[in-house]
Amino acid sequence: MQSSPSDVLIIGSGAVGAAVAFFCAKAGLSVRVVDKGRPGGGTSSRCEGNLLVSDKEHGPELDLANYSLGLWRGELAEFAHLWEFENKGGIIVASQESSMASLQRALQVQRQHGIEVEEIDVPGLKELEPNVTDQAVGAAFYPDDCQVMPMLLTAHLLRMAREAGAELLFDTEVTGMVRTGDQIQGVRTSQGTYYAQTVINAAGPWGAEVAELAGVNVPVGPRRGYVLVTEPLPPMVFRKVYAAEYIDNVGSSEEGLQASPVVEGTQAGSILIGSSRERVGFDHTLNPEALQMIARNAIALFPFLQETRILRHYFGFRPYSPDHVPVIGPDPRVPGLWHACGHEGAGIGLSVGTGKLIAQALTGEQTDIELGPFSPARFDTAAVPEGQEVP
Amino acid sequence: MADTENTYEVAVIGAGPAGLAAASEAAAGGAHTVLIDAAGQFGGQYWRHADEQSSSEDPAVWHHGWKTYTGLASAVDDAISAGKLQYLPASHVIAAEAGSPFSLSIAPVPESQPEHQGLTQIRAHTVVLCPGAYDRQLPVPGWTLPGVMAAGGIQAFIKTQGISPGQRVVLGGTGPFLLSAAASVLQAGAEVAAICESSDLTGWVPRGVSAALVPSKGKEGAEYIALLARHRVPYFRRRAVVAIHGDQRATAVSTARLNRDGKALPGTERIIEDVDLVGLGWGFVPQSELVVQLGAQMFRDADGSLVAEVDKDQQSSVPGLYLAGEITGVAGATAAVAEGRIAGRQVAGLRGGGRPPRSSADIKDRVLRRNHRLFAQAMHRAHPLPQQWPEWLTDETVICRCEEVPWQKTKEAIDSLSAEEPRGLKGATRIGMGWCQGRMCGQAADCLASSDSADVAQAVARRGPAIPVSLRALAGESGRESS
Ligand SMILES: Cc1cc2nc3c(=O)[nH]c(=O)nc-3n(C[C@H](O)[C@H](O)[C@H](O)COP(=O)(O)OP(=O)(O)OC[C@H]3O[C@@H](n4cnc5c(N)ncnc54)[C@H](O)[C@@H]3O)c2cc1C
Ligand SMILES: Cc1cc2nc3c(=O)[nH]c(=O)nc-3n(C[C@H](O)[C@H](O)[C@H](O)COP(=O)(O)OP(=O)(O)OC[C@H]3O[C@@H](n4cnc5c(N)ncnc54)[C@H](O)[C@@H]3O)c2cc1C
Numbered sequence: 001m002q003s004s005p006s007d008v009l010i011i012g013s014g015a016v017g018a019a020v021a022f023f024c025a026k027a028g029l030s031v032r033v034v035d036k037g038r039p040g041g042g043t044s045s046r047c048e049g050n051l052l053v054s055d056k057e058h059g060p061e062l063d064l065a066n067y068s069l070g071l072w073r074g075e076l077a078e079f080a081h082l083w084e085f086e087n088k089g090g091i092i093v094a095s096q097e098s099s100m101a102s103l104q105r106a107l108q109v110q111r112q113h114g115i116e117v118e119e120i121d122v123p124g125l126k127e128l129e130p131n132v133t134d135q136a137v138g139a140a141f142y143p144d145d146c147q148v149m150p151m152l153l154t155a156h157l158l159r160m161a162r163e164a165g166a167e168l169l170f171d172t173e174v175t176g177m178v179r180t181g182d183q184i185q186g187v188r189t190s191q192g193t194y195y196a197q198t199v200i201n202a203a204g205p206w207g208a209e210v211a212e213l214a215g216v217n218v219p220v221g222p223r224r225g226y227v228l229v230t231e232p233l234p235p236m237v238f239r240k241v242y243a244a245e246y247i248d249n250v251g252s253s254e255e256g257l258q259a260s261p262v263v264e265g266t267q268a269g270s271i272l273i274g275s276s277r278e279r280v281g282f283d284h285t286l287n288p289e290a291l292q293m294i295a296r297n298a299i300a301l302f303p304f305l306q307e308t309r310i311l312r313h314y315f316g317f318r319p320y321s322p323d324h325v326p327v328i329g330p331d332p333r334v335p336g337l338w339h340a341c342g343h344e345g346a347g348i349g350l351s352v353g354t355g356k357l358i359a360q361a362l363t364g365e366q367t368d369i370e371l372g373p374f375s376p377a378r379f380d381t382a383a384v385p386e387g388q389e390v391p
Numbered sequence: 392m393a394d395t396e397n398t399y400e401v402a403v404i405g406a407g408p409a410g411l412a413a414a415s416e417a418a419a420g421g422a423h424t425v426l427i428d429a430a431g432q433f434g435g436q437y438w439r440h441a442d443e444q445s446s447s448e449d450p451a452v453w454h455h456g457w458k459t460y461t462g463l464a465s466a467v468d469d470a471i472s473a474g475k476l477q478y479l480p481a482s483h484v485i486a487a488e489a490g491s492p493f494s495l496s497i498a499p500v501p502e503s504q505p506e507h508q509g510l511t512q513i514r515a516h517t518v519v520l521c522p523g524a525y526d527r528q529l530p531v532p533g534w535t536l537p538g539v540m541a542a543g544g545i546q547a548f549i550k551t552q553g554i555s556p557g558q559r560v561v562l563g564g565t566g567p568f569l570l571s572a573a574a575s576v577l578q579a580g581a582e583v584a585a586i587c588e589s590s591d592l593t594g595w596v597p598r599g600v601s602a603a604l605v606p607s608k609g610k611e612g613a614e615y616i617a618l619l620a621r622h623r624v625p626y627f628r629r630r631a632v633v634a635i636h637g638d639q640r641a642t643a644v645s646t647a648r649l650n651r652d653g654k655a656l657p658g659t660e661r662i663i664e665d666v667d668l669v670g671l672g673w674g675f676v677p678q679s680e681l682v683v684q685l686g687a688q689m690f691r692d693a694d695g696s697l698v699a700e701v702d703k704d705q706q707s708s709v710p711g712l713y714l715a716g717e718i719t720g721v722a723g724a725t726a727a728v729a730e731g732r733i734a735g736r737q738v739a740g741l742r743g744g745g746r747p748p749r750s751s752a753d754i755k756d757r758v759l760r761r762n763h764r765l766f767a768q769a770m771h772r773a774h775p776l777p778q779q780w781p782e783w784l785t786d787e788t789v790i791c792r793c794e795e796v797p798w799q800k801t802k803e804a805i806d807s808l809s810a811e812e813p814r815g816l817k818g819a820t821r822i823g824m825g826w827c828q829g830r831m832c833g834q835a836a837d838c839l840a841s842s843d844s845a846d847v848a849q850a851v852a853r854r855g856p857a858i859p860v861s862l863r864a865l866a867g868e869s870g871r872e873s874s
Contacts, residue, residue: 039809045818151818155808168809231826231859232793268794268821286486286684286855288496288510295866306866309859311828 006032006167008362009187009196011174011210014044015150015348016340017202018157019355025164027359032196033158033166034189036173040154043204044348046316048227048274049150050240050262051349054090054142058113060325060373065346066114067369068353069144076352079160083153084267090145090240091120091128093301095135099244107140117142131236131304145240147264150348157351174203177214177337184214184336198362200338205282205319207327207341214334217379218327220342222282222317225275226259226290228298229312232269236304240264243301255279259293261301270311273298277345282317290315318344328354328374329361338362339376398492399425399477401738402515404484404681407435408724409521409716411463412731413738417519418470420739420747425513426467426476429483429500429858433464436523436543437724439550446553453550453575455611456724463728485510485856489685489709493518498860509867510860517711517738520682521731524675524717527696527834529564529780530798532788533635534671538642542572542672555581557668561644563587563632564672565774567608570615572670573624583624584663587646589653589777591629607725608766632669633660633783641669653777673776676834677717680857683849685709692720693771695837697849703757705734713738721771726763729756781839790839791832793825801839816840826859 008024010017013035025031035041051072056062072085079085094100107117118141125132125139162168169191176188178195186195203210207220242262259276266272276290291313299306321327321342331337340358343350353369360367403414406428414426434440438460440450451457470476479497486496492514526541533539540548540556542564548556555575559582562569573583619626627646633655634645643664647655679697682689688700688708698720705713715730733756740747784790786799804810804819813836816822822836823829829836 038812038815040818041814045814151815155804155810155815155819158809159807170809228862228865229824230862268824270824286488288486291865292867295862299862299866306863307861309861310856310865311826311859313855 003192003194005186005195005197006030007197008032008200009034009194009198010200010202011035011187012042012202012204012206012341013039013154013158013168013170014042014202014204015040015154015157015351016044016204016343016354017200018154018161019351020200020202020340020358021161021166021355022157022164023355023359024362025161025166027363029359029362031161031166032169032194033161034169034172034174034187034194036171036190038170039158039168040151042206043316043318044154045151046314047150047225047318047348048262048264048272049148049153049348050090050264051146051148052090052142052240052346053115053144054092054110054117054140056346058109061346061350062113062115063369064326064350064353064374067357068350069146071352071356072146072148079156082156084149085146086148086267087144087146088239088264090142090242091125091139092142092242092244093125093132093136093139094244095133095137095300097137100138103138103140103244115142116144129238129241131302132241133301133303135300147240148348153348153351174210174213179214179336182335184334198336198338200340200358202340204341204347205317207319207339211331211339214331214337216331216333216337216376218331218339218341218376219379220319220321220327221279223277223279223320223344224283224315224317225277225345226287226294226313226315227275228273228291228294228310229314230271230273230305231309231311233271233308234269235265237263237265237271237302241301243297257287257290257293259290259297261294261297263298263302263305271305271308273305277318279320319347320344323378326350326354326374327376328357329371329376331376333376397512398514399423400515400742401425401517401519402427402493402495402513403519403521403735404428404495405435405521405523405716406430406433406478406480407521407523407716407727408437408459408463409523409727409731410435410519411460411467412728413519413521413713413715413735414476415463415466415470416732416735417739418476419466420736420742421475422739422742424470424476425479425515427479427482427484427495427497427513429481431481431500433467434460436525436547437727439547441551441553448553450550453553453578459728482511483858483860484681485858485860487518487681487685489712491711492516493711498856498858498864510864517713517741519705519713519715519731519734519738520685520718521714521716521727522678522681522718524677524721525830527673527676528671528831529673529776529838530788530790530832530835531632531634531671531780531783532785533637533641535789535792536635536637536641538637538640538667539635539669539671542569542670543675545668545670546572546575549575549579553579555579555668557581559584559666560668560670561585561587561632561663561666562670562672563589563644563646564674565589565776566672566674567612567770568672568674570612570619572672574615574618577618577622577624583619583622584666585625585627585646586619587627587630587632589629589631589649590774592773608723631655631777631780631783632671635669636662640667642666644669649777653779654782673834674771674774675717675721676830677721679718679849680855682707682714682718684855684857685712687712687714689849693768694721694774695776696721704737705730706737720764720767722763722767726760726767729759729763732756733760776834776838790835791820791822791825793827793831794821796820796822805839810840813837813840
């Protein structure tokens with residue numbers, strides 16, 4: 001039996017796909033989500049849930065972060081408890097005069113772009129984080145940094161999308177596009193063909209693979225990150241605390257291993273210590289060096305951690321986009337195909353903004369912020385074989 | 392890389408029945424061998440015994456097959472004295488990487504070596520991994536009360552302390568191990584108020600043949616039954632401990648007769664009062680972390696456990712990685728010893744290139760292995776988990792003890808959050824995210840979030856490090872050569 005075509009078909013049920021599904025279903029569109037694995041089983045269940053403004057450079061990503069923050073606190077506030085939303089605030093600690101100087105430079109730029117931030121001195125820092133290193137020379141406090149529990153977020157967004165009429169299909173891998181001429185008409189999957197007005201690529205780090213099925217280049221690929229989870233402790237770390245070097249790593253494109261500590265307590269008592277960055281493809285073998293680097297950095301920031309035990313480490317693949325700007329919106333090269341991927345290390349925080357903007361654009365509304373800077377048009381055009389079905 | 396002091400021909404992980412057997416054979420065959428074990432002395436789970444330094448008691452009284460143990464232990468001791476084998480006690484392999492050579496990251500077990508910090512790296516051309524198993528648990532109302540232990544935990548306590556952790560004990564669950572645990576309790580001078588075996592044991596009858604293959608098991612069983620009869624221990628079939636009662640600690644249990652699906656039959660509930668210890672045992676879970684890390688092919692055994700495939704020489708799908716003991720399927724100590732010997736001879740024999748010749752001892756071990764495996768398969772089929780055990784739960788029953796996740800919340804996640812497989816369930820509820828990393832609640836999660844696939848179980852077992860390790864240790868030694 002042929003299933004009826006939907007207005008939108010979303011490939012991927014991670015945080016981004018789930019948010020797109022939620023906002024589209026809420027806007028009255030008929031929605032179908034397909035995922036090759038289980039709900040949210042990709043990067044969105046192998047990450048952390050920081051919603052940061054503090055690590056963003058000015059530009060489109062910061063605009064999207066601010067826009068998303070407004071949604072988290074506004075339109076979505078009624079659900080905050082479901083995904084354990086917490087407005088914790090973040091602290092960036094500088095342990096050397098040189099990094100303090102770069103932090104101060106960053107602060108100035110951030111202030112100009114409306115980020116709320118206070119410079120704090122060492123006694124002020126110790127008041128907020130009594131267990132932080134004595135090496136600290138200064139710090140900055142970001143009251144707007146928040147967190148959510150990513151797996152609960154994804155699960156509840158999917159639930160609410162389903163309750164608003166969306167159909168969710170798991171263990172269903174998209175293997176090809178159905179097209180007439182240039183126009184994408186739907187997808188072929190391991191479980192059959194599904195037609196849709198619009199197909200949305202929300203495949204996270206597999207974004208390039210899915211785009212390729214439509215014959216276009218969207219250079220979004222995996223950037224691996226490890227996180228360490230400690231034994232549960234009484235509260236020792238009160239905000240999200242990270243080292244000034246972190247900001248540089250986020251913005252870099254380095255292939256080699258980098259790590260900078262982001263240390264935060266969780267409601268369950270465990271401390272999460274993130275994270276490394278390395279571009280090694282979808283490599284599943286253990287890199288002890290990454291663990292070592294994270295451990296060293298974390299101890300430097302919080303010396304008490306050296307006697308703390310790690311219960312677990314895990315890794316995920318961030319959807320890395322070469323210019324650090326997510327890919328959102330219609331693909332001018334293939335009518336009927338939209339993208340919502342490449343959010344790298346911020347896809348949890350940016351998911352809701354992405355979802356809402358896409359729903360607005362699809363229903364012909366004026367989008368709350370310009371989608372232009374996120375457009376896949378910025379990538380070089382790969383020739384699309386004319387009138388041909390791409391397998 | 393040339394062989395340095397940290398590179399061995401053979402690394403044996405685990406010094407239980409399987410590991411001791413493997414290490415003694417490998418060293419006897421001339422291989423430069425290291426034996427690594429998390430415990431401070433030989434024995435593993437099965438031959439766990441009091442601290443040899445401080446106890447004057449003869450451990451033989453608590454153990455079956457103690458002569459086999461002393462034989463293996465002295466062979467290994469001799470190999471150590473002869474400089475053929477290096478023994479690293481109180482050392483936990485927290486990570487393993489396949490390759491030629493294999494690379495193992497070892498953390499000191501903190502309690503026993505406070506002064507020694509940092510990870511050590513060891514390389515080995517072949518690895519014989521014998522990590523054993525731990526108790527399989529199912530939640531039941533009241534199971535988090537003090538005075539409730541795993542049946543295996545009770546036996547381990549008695550084997551090391553020589554006394555019973557409770558004076559009036561109820562044992563519940565399934566499998567012949569309940570008898571073994573009861574025997575230990577009786578031997579330690581405490582009372583067994585009841586044994587509740589959830590299975591009706593009819594499963595054994597058509598497969599009596601397999602039992603006949605293993606006379607030693609029959610003899611052990613007969614001894615247990617005689618002991619229980621002498622102490623007039625009430626033994627119930629198709630009955631389970633469905634709730635444990637008490638304020639500060641367990642003082643009573645409710646038992647109920649089960650129907651074929653494992654549902655408690657109304658009107659059959661009985662309360663046993665004045666209990667101070669409840670032991671629950673639902674079989675064993677092989678310790679799979681390192682095997683999963685190393686990427687060996689795995690499958691679900693007859694008892695539902697995730698176990699690894701091995702060929703007739705105990706080699707896994709990863710070349711150079713040999714496995715012996717419970718990790719190839721829970722089959723008891725005799726099978727573990729036979730497998731360990733086969734693997735040990737094989738890895739030593741292969742050093743010269745070519746096939747090692749079969750000795751008569753080796754052929755005997757292969758027969759022993761076959762018979763015990765058949766016996767174990769029959770045993771697993773005769774002792775299934777009662778399918779409907781979740782029916783025993785109340786909304787407040789804690790499923791995951793570390794994260795204190797109640798049944799109510801678990802049900803909601805399964806029903807409304809599409810959390811119908813273990814990883815999804817974990818994400819939606821935190822089941823398995825705490826201290827034990829799912830070692831205690833893993834079986835429950837696996838049953839609740841129904842999935843038969845080995846892939847799913849493997850994804851859940853993919854947890855590193857294999858035990859908690861301090862950040863200081865992680866920060867210490869690098870896992871990779873820097874030069
Ligand atoms: C260590 C680490 C820490 C992080 N910390 C944070 C943080 O603190 N804050 C933050 O905001 N972000 C963080 N991130 C980033 C964040 O996790 C990602 O940006 C986000 O999860 C991406 O979501 P997604 O929905 O795009 O991708 P995913 O969650 O990966 O979802 C993509 C889905 O697409 C499916 N799929 C792929 N190909 C196909 C196909 N052909 N057919 C069908 N389905 C397909 C996959 O199965 C998958 O479920 C972190 C990431 C890592 C690795
Ligand atoms: C509590 C208990 C009671 C049992 N009672 C009986 C019984 O009465 N009759 C019977 O036939 N069978 C019994 N069994 C089963 C029996 O113990 C096993 O068949 C047998 O011990 C298996 O031997 P093994 O060598 O595979 O594992 P084990 O004896 O469990 O030995 C494994 C060893 O490996 C070590 N180890 C594991 N992982 C690592 C690592 N990463 N790094 C370093 N060291 C590691 C452990 O510390 C342990 O010392 C029992 C099992 C348990 C758990």
